[in-house]
Amino acid sequence: MALHLRSSPSLKSTFLNILRQNLGFGSRSHVTRHIRQNLPHDPPLRGSQNPIRRFCNTMAEPETLSSFGQHEDARNHQVMDFPGGKVAFTPEIRFISESDSERVPCYRVLDDNGQLITNSQFVQVSEEVAVKIYSDMVTLQIMDNIFYEAQRQGRLSFYATAIGEEAINIASAAALTPQDVIFPQYREPGVLLWRGFTLQEFANQCFGNKSDYGKGRQMPVHYGSNKLNYFTVSATIATQLPNAVGAAYSLKMDRKDACAVTYFGDGGTSEGDFHAALNFAAVMEAPVIFICRNNGWAISTPTSDQFRSDGVVVKGRAYGIRSIRVDGNDALAMYSAVHTARGMAISEQRPILIEALTYRVGHHSTSDDSTRYRSADEIEWWNKARNPLSRFRTWIESNGWWSDEAESDLRSRIKKEMLEALRVAEKTEKPNLKNMFSDVYDVPPSNLMEQELLVRQTIDSHPQDYPTDVPL
Amino acid sequence: MSAILLQGAGAGAATALSPFNSIDPSKLVVPSRSSLSVRSKRYVVAGSDSKSFGSSLIVRRSEPLIPNAVSAKADTAASSTSSKPGHELLLFEALQEGLEEEMDRDPHVCVMGEDVGHYGGSYKVTKGLADKFGDLRVLDTPICENAFTGMGIGAAMTGLRPVIEGMNMGFLLLAFNQISNNCGMLHYTSGGQFTIPVVIRGPGGVGRQLGAEHSQRLESYFQSIPGIQMVACSTPYNAKGLMKAAIRSENPVILFEHVLLYNLKETIPDEEYICNLEEAEMVRPGEHITILTYSRMRYHVMQAAKTLVNKGYDPEVIDIRSLKPFDLYTIGNSVKKTHRVLIVEECMRTGGIGASLTAAINENFHDYLDAPVMCLSSQDVPTPYAGTLEEWTVVQPAQIVTAVEQLCQ
Numbered sequence: 032m033a034l035h036l037r038s039s040p041s042l043k044s045t046f047l048n049i050l051r052q053n054l055g056f057g058s059r060s061h062v063t064r065h066i067r068q069n070l071p072h073d074p075p076l077r078g079s080q081n082p083i084r085r086f087c088n089t090m091a092e093p094e095t096l097s098s099f100g101q102h103e104d105a106r107n108h109q110v111m112d113f114p115g116g117k118v119a120f121t122p123e124i125r126f127i128s129e130s131d132s133e134r135v136p137c138y139r140v141l142d143d144n145g146q147l148i149t150n151s152q153f154v155q156v157s158e159e160v161a162v163k164i165y166s167d168m169v170t171l172q173i174m175d176n177i178f179y180e181a182q183r184q185g186r187l188s189f190y191a192t193a194i195g196e197e198a199i200n201i202a203s204a205a206a207l208t209p210q211d212v213i214f215p216q217y218r219e220p221g222v223l224l225w226r227g228f229t230l231q232e233f234a235n236q237c238f239g240n241k242s243d244y245g246k247g248r249q250m251p252v253h254y255g256s257n258k259l260n261y262f263t264v265s266a267t268i269a270t271q272l273p274n275a276v277g278a279a280y281s282l283k284m285d286r287k288d289a290c291a292v293t294y295f296g297d298g299g300t301s302e303g304d305f306h307a308a309l310n311f312a313a314v315m316e317a318p319v320i321f322i323c324r325n326n327g328w329a330i331s332t333p334t335s336d337q338f339r340s341d342g343v344v345v346k347g348r349a350y351g352i353r354s355i356r357v358d359g360n361d362a363l364a365m366y367s368a369v370h371t372a373r374g375m376a377i378s379e380q381r382p383i384l385i386e387a388l389t390y391r392v393g394h395h396s397t398s399d400d401s402t403r404y405r406s407a408d409e410i411e412w413w414n415k416a417r418n419p420l421s422r423f424r425t426w427i428e429s430n431g432w433w434s435d436e437a438e439s440d441l442r443s444r445i446k447k448e449m450l451e452a453l454r455v456a457e458k459t460e461k462p463n464l465k466n467m468f469s470d471v472y473d474v475p476p477s478n479l480m481e482q483e484l485l486v487r488q489t490i491d492s493h494p495q496d497y498p499t500d501v502p503l
Numbered sequence: 504m505s506a507i508l509l510q511g512a513g514a515g516a517a518t519a520l521s522p523f524n525s526i527d528p529s530k531l532v533v534p535s536r537s538s539l540s541v542r543s544k545r546y547v548v549a550g551s552d553s554k555s556f557g558s559s560l561i562v563r564r565s566e567p568l569i570p571n572a573v574s575a576k577a578d579t580a581a582s583s584t585s586s587k588p589g590h591e592l593l594l595f596e597a598l599q600e601g602l603e604e605e606m607d608r609d610p611h612v613c614v615m616g617e618d619v620g621h622y623g624g625s626y627k628v629t630k631g632l633a634d635k636f637g638d639l640r641v642l643d644t645p646i647c648e649n650a651f652t653g654m655g656i657g658a659a660m661t662g663l664r665p666v667i668e669g670m671n672m673g674f675l676l677l678a679f680n681q682i683s684n685n686c687g688m689l690h691y692t693s694g695g696q697f698t699i700p701v702v703i704r705g706p707g708g709v710g711r712q713l714g715a716e717h718s719q720r721l722e723s724y725f726q727s728i729p730g731i732q733m734v735a736c737s738t739p740y741n742a743k744g745l746m747k748a749a750i751r752s753e754n755p756v757i758l759f760e761h762v763l764l765y766n767l768k769e770t771i772p773d774e775e776y777i778c779n780l781e782e783a784e785m786v787r788p789g790e791h792i793t794i795l796t797y798s799r800m801r802y803h804v805m806q807a808a809k810t811l812v813n814k815g816y817d818p819e820v821i822d823i824r825s826l827k828p829f830d831l832y833t834i835g836n837s838v839k840k841t842h843r844v845l846i847v848e849e850c851m852r853t854g855g856i857g858a859s860l861t862a863a864i865n866e867n868f869h870d871y872l873d874a875p876v877m878c879l880s881s882q883d884v885p886t887p888y889a890g891t892l893e894e895w896t897v898v899q900p901a902q903i904v905t906a907v908e909q910l911c912q
Contacts, residue, residue: 273653
């Protein structure tokens with residue numbers, strides 16, 4: 032681009048020249064003379080990686096000017112100083128392999144049967160927290176099932192379940208504090224549930240009634256709550272990632288003891304926003320945790336058609352981000368990983384990438400029938416053998432914190448509460464028509480006021496063509 | 504949200520936003536005729552009749568602002584109504600002054616974009632700000648417009664007031680997803696829980712041989728997005744005033760600057776002032792024809808106006824300034840007076856600001872027109888690099904003179 036000519040392209044060609052000469056016969060003076068001619072007027076780099084300096088006025092450091100050079104180190108090997116550190120030379124033509132022979136191992140603490148693995152490292156949870164984690168996982172499961180059924184019965188227009196991903200939802204939320212700001216995709220209602228959003232509030236949003244905080248404007252599962260620091264779900268994929276980096280930047284400026292946390296699926300990692308957000312977070316040294324729910328499917332696209340890298344965890348290194356792969360169906364491992372990540376993100380002011388391996392047991396949404404593109408056996412296997420609820424239940428029962436009786440009490444109570452919430456939400460009045468035009472701006476401008484009047488006039492003259500349940 | 508701002512603006516402001524059931528629907532067909540009588544005058548603006556609507560941040564009665572940019576004299580460019588001499592500066596310096604004043608006033612205001620930090624911005628609008636406020640508050644970002652716009656939106660939702668700079672407006676095409684889906688919508692879809700007080704600004708328009716990709720007029724593409732406001736500055740006075748107003752607005756505002764106007768010189772007041780975001784500027788009152796324009800074309804129009812005056816015509820020139828929403832009050836009053844309208848814009852023929860404005864005028868002021876609304880715009884071609892061809896894609900004063908003569912026959 033014309034406007035970038037002053038910086039990178041001429042520098043890039045300069046470096047290529049240096050490399051060519053260095054592989055051959057370049058002498059130091061020849062190389063540095065070459066560089067000096069081509070440097071842009073302003074030094075292109077600002078040297079320090081030290082995060083503290085970013086709060087003060089800084090000037091470009093003069094040392095960077097002399098860093099374009101080569102010299103010989105103590106062992107007489109030729110080494111080049113290059114932005115980012117010293118680069119050793121090699122006379123072998125060796126490509127970095129596209130993948131490691133072994134995949135990145137997955138951190139887990141509870142085995143398939145819910146038994147604690149010996150010598151496992153994890154963050155201890157109290158009985159209270161563990162029981163709340165399990166109860167909320169059960170609540171989420173029941174809520175999802177009941178809402179799904181309600182949609183099938185025609186009571187709800189749409190729904191998307193998080194079945195199979197309860198551990199990611201609840202255990203990650205449990206490891207955070209209420210001040211951490213959440214930027215969800217749309218399969219993370221469990222985080223809201225953990226923070227205290229009631230079943231009634233969920234139902235209100237799904238039915239779009241006048242008690243919905245979103246004032247009936249969005250489709251079901253697009254929850255948002257500013258008081259619980261959970262940002263309104265925006266249907267666009269991965270757009271929340273740069274938003275999260277911006278929020279982390281804001282927290283960093285205010286020096287808050289909090290981080291931004293954002294969730295996305297395996298499919299979302301193909302979007303440009305994923306790559307840009309990770310890059311930005313690393314450069315800004317922003318305290319943000321990127322949690323990828325790698326559940327194997329993006330609607331009907333399996334991960335083998337989504338990317339060819341070893342999952343998502345290896346992408347972190349490309350951007351200079353510390354990453355970990357976790358068993359997403361192991362609530363204890365999820366809790367430990369997120370807890371540790373949060374500590375690092377805030378104290379070291381850095382982003383962290385967590386890839387949680389899991390499986391999308393439900394369909395993508397109520398508009399999808401996943402048996403058309405995957406086998407029912409596969410779904411069944413993950414639902415039974417790798418079920419996050421049963422694994423965690425085994426563990427809490429082994430600690431004497433749970434029992435069959437507690438289970439049946441909880442399930443019957445939640446089911447009753449859910450059905451009641453559904454009933455109340457269905458009966459509650461819809462928001463007033465004026466909400467179609469309010470909040471587009473802070474104050475409705477004249478054109479919108481005029482448009483609203485036109486709608487009302489039309490309704491007045493054709494009342495039979497308009498729904499009767501929208502209060503005017 | 505709006506209630507809080509209204510309290511700050513003074514009690515009188517509340518009546519301007521009376522609920523619609525107090526407006527008689529039978530009277531409300533043409534907004535210029537009746538609806539505005541419902542709004543109270545929230546302040547007296549020296550030398551102007553224009554009313555403000557929509558925004559609630561116009562005047563803080565505790566501060567001595569001069570919120571006016573309407574010229575009282577026929578041949579001077581819109582200037583201040585202050586009695587002090589003021590200081591002279593270039594347009595990009597006026598933008599910088601406005602930005603700096605707002606950053607001093609409110610610690611939440613921050614800037615992000617490519618090369619805005621120590622480099623000072625590619626047009627030097629942010630020059631010196633990184634030294635003064637630090638390089639976290641004036642943030643250099645990697646090259647990804649969608650990402651830093653998204654970042655600005657996320658930061659705004661958490662309480663900051665970012666000013667996002669697109670190095671060239673054309674690059675913001677890459678940010679369209681964030682601007683349309685998140686910036687414009689999240690206040691609405693969240694039920695008012697989250698506000699996005701961002702300012703997105705940058706230079707656009709046809710420059711001097713910058714090539715097709717760097718000569719875009721993004722106002723055409725953005726004008727449909729619900730939830731955003733768009734303004735275009737054209738003089739150092741309104742550049743500073745609009746920058747300040749945009750930063751203070753709770754709505755996302757896109758401020759369009761023009762690549763060729765950055766070195767315009769003008770004397771602006773020393774006292775603090777802002778310009779109303781929804782108001783058009785009367786550049787030259789007249790009787791025969793209304794010429795509506797904005798940004799760089801204002802200067803082509805004024806040049807044509809000199810020729811027209813010599814030929815005996817009396818054009819009324821209005822710089823519409825507010826591209827979304829249009830100031831139909833000022834425009835309407837002018838149409839009612841002159842009965843002829845010529846729109847001069849730099850957008851392309853199809854789907855530009857002129858196209859929307861033509862439709863709005865025809866719909867609302869049809870009875871007052873003695874001739875069809877005429878619109879002069881650029882052709883529907885990518886801007887050529889060759890200087891001579893580039894000159895002819897942009898509307899020239901000679902064409903404006905011819906058009907006026909035709910309309911006034």
